[in-house]
Amino acid sequence: MKQDRSERLKKAFAAAFPKTIPVLTGFLVLGMAYGVLMQTKGYGAVWSLLMSAIAFCGSMQFVAITLLTTVFDPVQAFLLSLMVNARHLFYGISMLEKYKGLGKIRGFLIYTLCDETFSIVSSVELPEDVDRKPFYFFISLLNYLYWVIGSFLGGLVGSFMTFNTRGLDFVLTGLFVVLFLEQWKSKQNRIPGIIGIGVTALALIMFGKDNFIIPAMAMILLALILGRKKICS
Amino acid sequence: MQLTSIQTIITILAVALGTILTRLLPFILFPEKKQAPKIVTYLSKVLPAAMMGLLVVYCLKNVTVTSMPYGFPELISIAVIVVLHKWKNNVLVSIVGGTVVYMLLVQVVFV
Numbered sequence: 588m589k590q591d592r593s594e595r596l597k598k599a600f601a602a603a604f605p606k607t608i609p610v611l612t613g614f615l616v617l618g619m620a621y622g623v624l625m626q627t628k629g630y631g632a633v634w635s636l637l638m639s640a641i642a643f644c645g646s647m648q649f650v651a652i653t654l655l656t657t658v659f660d661p662v663q664a665f666l667l668s669l670m671v672n673a674r675h676l677f678y679g680i681s682m683l684e685k686y687k688g689l690g691k692i693r694g695f696l697i698y699t700l701c702d703e704t705f706s707i708v709s710s711v712e713l714p715e716d717v718d719r720k721p722f723y724f725f726i727s728l729l730n731y732l733y734w735v736i737g738s739f740l741g742g743l744v745g746s747f748m749t750f751n752t753r754g755l756d757f758v759l760t761g762l763f764v765v766l767f768l769e770q771w772k773s774k775q776n777r778i779p780g781i782i783g784i785g786v787t788a789l790a791l792i793m794f795g796k797d798n799f800i801i802p803a804m805a806m807i808l809l810a811l812i813l814g815r816k817k818i819c820s
Numbered sequence: 821m822q823l824t825s826i827q828t829i830i831t832i833l834a835v836a837l838g839t840i841l842t843r844l845l846p847f848i849l850f851p852e853k854k855q856a857p858k859i860v861t862y863l864s865k866v867l868p869a870a871m872m873g874l875l876v877v878y879c880l881k882n883v884t885v886t887s888m889p890y891g892f893p894e895l896i897s898i899a900v901i902v903v904l905h906k907w908k909n910n911v912l913v914s915i916v917g918g919t920v921v922y923m924l925l926v927q928v929v930f931v
Contacts, residue, residue, distance in 0.1 A: 605912070606911075608912060609911070609912065609915045612919075628821075629821040629822070630821060630828075634828065637829075637832060638832050638835070641832055641833070641836045642832055642835045642836040642839055643836075643839070644835065644836075644839040647835060647838075647839060648835075651831070651832075651835050654831055654835070655821075655822070655823060655828060655831060656822050657822070659823050659827040659830075659831070661830050661831055661833075661834035662834070664831050664834040664835050664838070665834040665835070665837055665838045666838070667835075667838070668834065668835045668836075668837070668838025668839055668842075669838040669841060669842060672838060672839045672842040672843075673842055674842075674871065674874070675839070675842035675843045676842055676845060676846060677863075677867050677871055678843070678871070679842075679843060679844070679845065679846025679847055680846045680850075680860060680863055680864050680867060681863075681864045681867045681868050681871070682846075682864075683846060683847070683850055683856060683860070683864055684861075684864060686847075687852055688852065697843050697844055697847055698840065698843065700843045702875055705868075705871070706872060706875065709868035710868065710872070751927060753923065753926055753927050754893075754919070754922045754923035754925070754926040754927060755919065755923060757897060757918070757919045757922040757923070758915055758916075758919045759879060760876070760879035760880065760894075760897075760898075761897070761901055761914070761915040761918040761919050761922075762915055763872055763875040763876045763879060764876055764898055764901050764902070764918070765901060765905055765911050765914045765915055766872050766911075767869070767872040767873060767876055768901075768902065768905050768914075769911070770868060770869040770872050771869075775865075775866075776866070776868075776869035777869075779866040779867070779868075779869040779870040779873075780869040780870065780872065780873050781873070782870050782873070783869060783870035783871060783872060783873020783874045783877075784873035784874075784876060784877055785873075786870075786874075787873060787874040787877040787878070788877050791877060791881060796881040796882065799881075800874075800878070803874060803877075804874075807867075807870050807871075807874065808863075811863060811866050811867070811870060812859065812863075815862060818866060819862070
């Protein structure tokens with residue numbers, strides 16, 4: 588039995604790891620950039636590690652640098668974090684079914700549900716002979732570790748980097764584009780996909796690049812609900 | 821460091837709390853054992869595609885189309901990804917191809 592279990596875990600890992608390789612690249616680069624930036628503000632590698640491991644919120648951590656370099660205001664930090672991370676609400680709704688009945692690891696999956704993990708889990712089919720539970724667990728765990736380790740490394744060695752990484756962070760844009768194309772394969776996803784791009788672009792033009800996410804989410808929600816009959820048919 | 825260590829830790833926890841709430845709330849509102857309302861089930865099916873569109877635009881938010889290089893590196897690289905993906909249908913090949921093209925464009929071509 589025990590042999591069997593470790594075999595199944597290995598199989599799940601072998602299926603999960605390749606899916607996370609783009610995130611490995613993107614998170615190491617961006618995580619390191621974050622660690623370097625923190626360093627320049629007087630926060631060493633351990634602080635980057637703590638922020639990444641505890642808060643684990645990518646772009647919000649970059650925003651939070653400004654919070655760490657100004658007057659102490661935890662309430663503002665909390666509210667800003669709610670707003671910047673509001674998109675997670677939609678990830679949770681999308682994952683209600685997929686994350687059902689996963690027992691103990693469910694809490695961890697929810698705690699680490701970032702853009703990239705959501706994108707992979709919602710776009711990739713579970714391979715047929717692979718267990719759902721360890722598969723999702725490894726995707727979440729690997730993405731989490733990439734970010735935490737990347738930001739720690741950035742704080743440690745970032746300033747000595749000589750390789751020109753300019754543009755390498757495009758891997759994450761690439762990841763989202765490709766997963767968008769994966770969604771596009773099923774016909775019923777096409778109208779929602781067009782709504783997502785069109786409405787967000789509209790919100791970006793209307794509200795500017797610092798304030799468009801929440802209006803975009805509201806408009807997407809409205810469009811999806813109003814267009815329900817058309818989308819379902 | 822402008823804040824004290826304690827203040828920094830409290831700030832980290834405040835940011836974490838905000839993040840956790842946004843991730844956890846849907847699972848609290850619609851618990852496993854109860855059937856979620858129909859509209860929520862519907863949304864859970866259509867939101868992933870819509871949010872993938874949102875994330876693509878989100879990644880491109882800093883692109884300026886009114887001055888050099890007019891968003892061409894992004895446009896060209898995304899076109900490369902789309903073509904590669906139609907052709908090879910391999911997630912990694914498409915992403916690596918698009919990223920390499922993008923890096924060449926921003927480091928060598930549009931300097």
